[in-house]
Amino acid sequence: EAGVTQSPTHLIKTRGQQATLRCSPISGHTSVYWYQQALGLGLQFLLWYDEGEERNRGNFPPRFSGRQFPNYSSELNVNALELEDSALYLCASSKTGYSYEQYFGPGTRLTVT
Amino acid sequence: RKEVEQDPGPFNVPEGATVAFNCTYSNSASQSFFWYRQDCRKEPKLLMSVYSSGNEDGRFTAQLNRASQYISLLIRDSKLSDSATYLCVVNIRTGGFKTIFGAGTRLFVKA
Numbered sequence: 001e002a003g004v005t006q007s008p009t010h011l012i013k014t015r016g017q018q019a020t021l022r023c024s025p026i027s028g029h030t031s032v033y034w035y036q037q038a039l040g041l042g043l044q045f046l047l048w049y050d051e052g053e054e055r056n057r058g059n060f061p062p063r064f065s066g067r068q069f070p071n072y073s074s075e076l077n078v079n080a081l082e083l084e085d086s087a088l089y090l091c092a093s094s095k096t097g098y099s100y101e102q103y104f105g106p107g108t109r110l111t112v113t
Numbered sequence: 114r115k116e117v118e119q120d121p122g123p124f125n126v127p128e129g130a131t132v133a134f135n136c137t138y139s140n141s142a143s144q145s146f147f148w149y150r151q152d153c154r155k156e157p158k159l160l161m162s163v164y165s166s167g168n169e170d171g172r173f174t175a176q177l178n179r180a181s182q183y184i185s186l187l188i189r190d191s192k193l194s195d196s197a198t199y200l201c202v203v204n205i206r207t208g209g210f211k212t213i214f215g216a217g218t219r220l221f222v223k224a
Contacts, residue, residue: 033212043157043200043214056209090156099145099204102212104156 002027004093004105012111013081021076021108025093031055032074033094033102034066038087046089049074050096081112116140116213117203123219130191134218136184136201146177147202148186151217157200160186191222 005024013019025032034046045058049068057064063079072093078085088109092102119136126132138146146163161168163175163184174187184201201215 035214042216045211045213048210048212056211058211088154101147101159101162103159106156 004091004103006089006091006105006108008108009106010109010111012113014113015081015083017081019078019081019085019110021078021089021091021110022073023075023091023093023105024073025091026103028095029093029103030072030096031094031100031102032068032072033092034074034076035090035092036060036087037090037107038084043090047076078110083112086110086112114139115216116205117201117215119199119201119215119218121216121218123221125221125223126191128191128193128222128224130222131187131189132191132220133188134186134199134201134220136186136215138182138184138201138203138213140203140205140207140213141182142205142207143182143203144206145204146184147204148173148175148184149200149202149214150197151200152197157214160199188220191220193222193224196220196222 007022031050035043037043048055066076068074088107090107092104094100094102148160149157151157163177167176172189176185198217200217203213
């Protein structure tokens with residue numbers, strides 16, 4: 001069974017640009033979660049999508065947004081990039097419901113110069 | 114106070130040792146609990162879920178104490194391959210739902 005996939009693996013942008021990151025969940029999973037992990041720091045919860053709806057978001061500014069498509073894949077958009085947005089962005093998926101285990105993709109490493 | 118706290122370590126142990134990690138959480142609305150491991154510059158991988166009755170998977174044993182808001186992970190007979198960062202994870206149901214990761218405990222197992 002295929003795991004969670006993310007694209008691109010690496011992304012280099014300049015300050016002020018927009019970045020789009022993509023995630024495909026494990027087949028049968030309807031929930032997708034996005035996390036930010038800055039170098040040397042812990043994972044910070046960004047967004048949770050389930051059944052096409054945004055269910056919750058972490059303590060991040062509105063320029064971090066996303067959506068979930070009918071096939072449950074998801075994309076994360078970061079507008080007006082700032083240098084401190086440089087981080088590993090991880091996507092995870094789970095069955096519907098907050099109690100289920102989350103399985104992670106390999107991440108997209110975003111570098112903002 | 115952080116919602117999920119872990120001893121950052123590092124823990125340096127010889128092969129074959131038993132090592133225990135502790136994690137405390139502050140939100141009584143916490144609903145489900147997990148341990149993940151993360152290797153350097155890799156994604157976290159699920160190690161095990163944690164239940165009130167305790168659970169064991171081979172050399173790994175997890176315990177949950179809801180009254181004390183405390184989670185533990187015990188690793189017996191440590192292997193070199195156990196070297197990683199161990200993350201305590203809590204799902205909190207409050208208004209919506211959110212997942213909180215602890216900062217992790219770094220483990221080095223040496224030959």
